[in-house]
Amino acid sequence: MIGRQWSSPHAQGMQGRTATREERERETMATADTAFIGNADEKPVRRRRKRADGTGAGGEPPKPVKEPLYASRTEIYPRSVKGFFRRLKWAALWILLGLYYIGPWIRWDRGPNAPNQALLVDLPGRRAYFFFIEIWPQEVYYLTGLLIIGAVGLFLSTAWFGRVWCGFTCPQTIWTDLFMWVERKIEGDRNARIRLEKGPLTLAKVGKKLATHAVWLLISLATGGAWIMYFIDAPTFVVDFFTGQASTAVYSFTFLFSATTYVLAGWAREQLCIYMCPWPRFQGAMFDEDSLIVTYEEWRGEPRGAAKHDQSFEDRGHCVNCGLCWQVCPTGIDIRDGQQMACIGCALCVDACNSVMSRFGLPPELITYDSINNQLAREHGQPTRLRMFRPRILAYIGILAVVVAVMVFSLATRSRLEVNVLHDRSPLYVRLSDGAVRNGFTFKVLNMEREAKTYTLSTEGIEGATLSVIGYEADSVPVVELPVKPDDIGSFRVFVKASRENLAGKSTDMSFVLTDTETGVVVEHSTAFFGPGG
Amino acid sequence: MAEKETDALTGTETTGHEWDGIRELNTPLPRWWLWVLYATIIWSIGYMIAYPAWPSLSGYTKGLLGYSSRANLVADLEAVRESRSVWVDKFSELEVGEIVEDPDLLQFAMAGGGFIFGENCAPCHGSGGAGAPSFPVLADDDWIWGGTLEDIHTTIAYGIRSDHDETRYSEMMAFGADELLEPAQISAVADYVLSLSGSGAANEEGAEIFEEQCAACHGEDGKGLPEVGGPNLSDDIWLYGGTKDAIVAQITKPRHGVMPAWVDRLNDATIKQVTIYVHSLGGGQ
Structure with a gap:
């Protein structure tokens, strides 16, 4: 069954309907005051319907449900989680944000009459600077090379590690994660946030909401400002910006990019990945059976059910149906429904599930960051192996090597x-x-x-x-x-x-x-x- | 509407649309997506009210904001004129000889002169001053009326045989048509003239006639007299053709090209710009 499940990835494109209002309310009522483990009644935001081909509930035909053409977005309240992948995500976040915000402030002496900013695209002056490299407009093909490297690099990383770009390094993920961190610091974790949202309008609630949005706006302004600094001298920009001397264009672009940051990371969040981004639509073509992806080991987990501490797992699946995996999910999906388009591969559910497995003395990695082949091998008791160098990987590496070599060679030998x-x-x-x-x-x-x-x-x-x-x-x-x-x-x-x-x-x-x-x-x-x- | 149908594999309802057996799953869009659509419709209505939109029999709806691309163009042209006035003033004050000393002014003159030349001069003199039969090449070093900046400026301003009082004027006598020379004499002098530039047969008779009739304007040695507009006959550059027949025709009944005076058509600064441009085409002296 699992084999068949993976053989039809297209059919698993978008998950089905989102939860109805009643379901959502029931969920929040249930979540708000329940214990850490074992909320079997809860439902994830984006719950796929059980498959009608018999893999689900006893082969009964599903009852048709009236589907609206449009649905309101269901708010997602991701629970905080600790673990290896969360630490990896924090590391990626702070390193990349650091590079982004500090980048324009790095100085690089180029002598008189030349800008001393290490990273600068001087559009009016028709020059681009990258440390010791200076690019004239007619050398714009270096940008083409960079784009090719970026694209093939994306293919390569996806074929190796699944949607590692989406889950760990995409700006949408980074800033959404940062905004969620702010949210959590001010309004509390998942349950507190749900309580606050459903609770009456009090002064404390207004204060917390205002504080959250104020911090978001400040971060957005810093983000939009930092973007502009890659195009004009950073110290000059800061002085001009705060003394009202910057040009209308500079203010417009700063506020434009601040607004997009605020809207995309504060409000749109997972909707950008699901409805707008083209990458998830075809990233499935980059996977093969040896790509490392985030999946639920259905053969081991099912049949699922709530469990006590001294439970015997002899004749049942290891999934205790605690719901942590979807509660930590930033896109609100249930990974147990299988590989799906809305999964950004951040692996936070792996961390969540591992923390539960260890409490029950069960082996970790019920939700695993591994290849389909290894999952099948484990199911059948065969040895697992990591096939890093497959033909497609070698092809990607080959293309990358050629493009990088051409770039470096032409940069090193170019005439001034x-x-x-x-x-x-x-x-x-x-x-x-x-x-x-x-x-x-x-x-x-x-x-x-x-x-x-x-x-x-x-x-x-x-x-x-x-x-x-x-x-x-x-x-x-x-x-x-x-x-x-x-x-x-x-x-x-x-x-x-x-x-x-x-x-x-x-x-x-x-x-x-x-x-x-x-x-x-x-x-x-x-x-x-x-x-x-x- | 078709009956509701459910996809067997995913358990999701379909929209009822089918293409070659492929059915579309109904995946609800976020509702704000719909709002964005409505917002764009409202925006377009507002746009139609604010901006020119609908044609009518006698014109079009003007819109509340009074926007007009034509008015914008006029304003843009005015702004350009304003920004150029600094340069134009300098051009009016200075002589062409002084203008070329200033690299910035020279650059402005070259840029503007190219356009002015293309609009006003190129129809006869060819683009880039390449010339045409009966119209002088301006890119070579052969000048009938002189190739210094001042000479060129005078020629452009007042023209040649134009109706301006200060026009440059020269006229070659119709030696054949007015029976001043016999056809045989014309043939002889034509041979002599050709010999000045290395072809034809030098002959005594032709040399004598040249001395008497031609040297006054074309110079003793045939090298021309730019002061009176007498062309150089000793080079191999010909305005009306360099074959013997063409030369005989010119001596018998000369053609006289006309260039209009530009002083009444173009302003002073413009004439100075195009003067500098023409001078730079290659023949400047």
Whole structure:
């Protein structure tokens, strides 16, 4: 049965209806004052209906229930939990938030006339800075490389560890988790929060709610502000922001990103994952039988039932139906219904279940972070194994390695001097009064270094060709000097003059040779010289 | 409406929609999703009231906010004019020779001059000053009326054979049509003229006629006199063609191109910009 269950992941897409109002009220009544273990009557928020193919209740056909097309969101009150995965989640949260908030404040000296912020996307200045790397607009393909690395990295981590991105590192998860932490600190844990919600409107309730939302808004403002700081100088931004001197655009974007943080982490929460995010819709395609995912070992847990401390588990399943697994779930699902789209793979239910299993002296990992193959192996008493290097994993690693290698190689060997040459389209050439032929070019020198440069420009390929540059070199000479300011583009009108006898027909191959007078770095650019021919 | 149907595997009701045997499970959307839809409908109604929306037989509904993209354009153009006035003032004050000394002004002149040239000059002189038959190339170094900034400025401002009082003016006599020279003499002088640029046959008769009739405007050596608009005949650049037939035709009954005076059409700053641009095309002297 389990095998069949996993073989039809699509059928298990969205879980069924959400709890009705009566059910929810019954649930909260039951939860508010019951003991830690054994609330068999409680129901999770998103409870899948039992399967009608006989795996559920005795093969009876399910009774049709009127389903509305729209349903109000059912509030979720996740219970706090302790354990390995919770510690992992805290670690990820604090490290990633730390990187995000501190990032813009890291300084990096680039010399005069350059920003000293280590991480900066300077949109008006058309530059992006990452520590010692400076990216010009025409190098935006590095961003493409980063996106490819991000995407393939996501595929790889999913094939290995399931929805580890969703459960531990996605910003939606991180900020929702942070907001829930604030909520818990101010309003108390699950039961206290439910009591508060259902209770009468008292001064204490208003005060707690106000405090929660005030802290949320402060965090949101810090989040929106930190986002803007990746685009403008952080200290300047802070001063301008609080003295009212920042531009309208800066205020608008800060408040926009603050608002999205507040709405998404404070209000939308799991709805973003379930209704908006495309990733859960196709992440199932990244799994295989060897991916580590959060699952309930149905073969071991069923038939479930409430249990006493000295209970014998000889002729029954190990699940004591305490409900902790779904009470700690941030998306309000019951993992015992099987793998499902709304599960973000955070593994908090594993922690919750393990704490209960240890009380009953049962082996841990009834809800397990393991592969389907290992689960089946345990069911049949076979040895389990971890297959980390499967063909698809090797393919992902291969793609990653290639993209990373290409990126590193091109970054390490890229030139900080480039030329763009545009041959005049009209006229292609002119005849001069001394009989010579002349071609005009727009010659751009991209000096991507932080110091002023002087270059010499000459040509190769046409004997006796001479150069003149509007505004720099009026006479036609073999070699001209071109000065370019630091971190700037020098644009020159360059004329190349050649005798007709040195030309090979209507089009003659030639190249420009630009040499840095200081370092001797040479850039060549091949082009064509046009003439009347004949 | 179809009867309610329940999916056997998940126990979830379907919506009754079916595509090639695939049925859609009814998974209720959050209710606020519906509210967002209603909110957008209300927004669109408000938008229709606030902004121009509906066409009518004689116009359109103007909207309460009085928004008009045309008015915005006028305001934008006004703002651009305002921001450029600093530059334009400087152009009015300074001579072209002084303008090119200032790199910022030079850059402004080059950018603006390109557009002005494209709109006003390119129809005859070609884009980039490439020229056309009977219309001079501006990108070479051969100038009938001189290639300094001042020369070019005068030419653009007052034109050539235009109806402006200060226009540049030159006229070549119709040696054949008015029977000043015999056809044989014209043929001889045409050969001589060709020989100045390295082709044709130099001959005594032609040289004598050139000396008497042509040198006054085209110079003793045929190198032209820009002061009076006499073209250089010793290079291989020809306004009306460089074959012997074309030269004979020009001597017999000359063609005289006309360039309008721009001083009445473009303002001073504009003419200075386009002067600097033309000068930069390659022939500046």
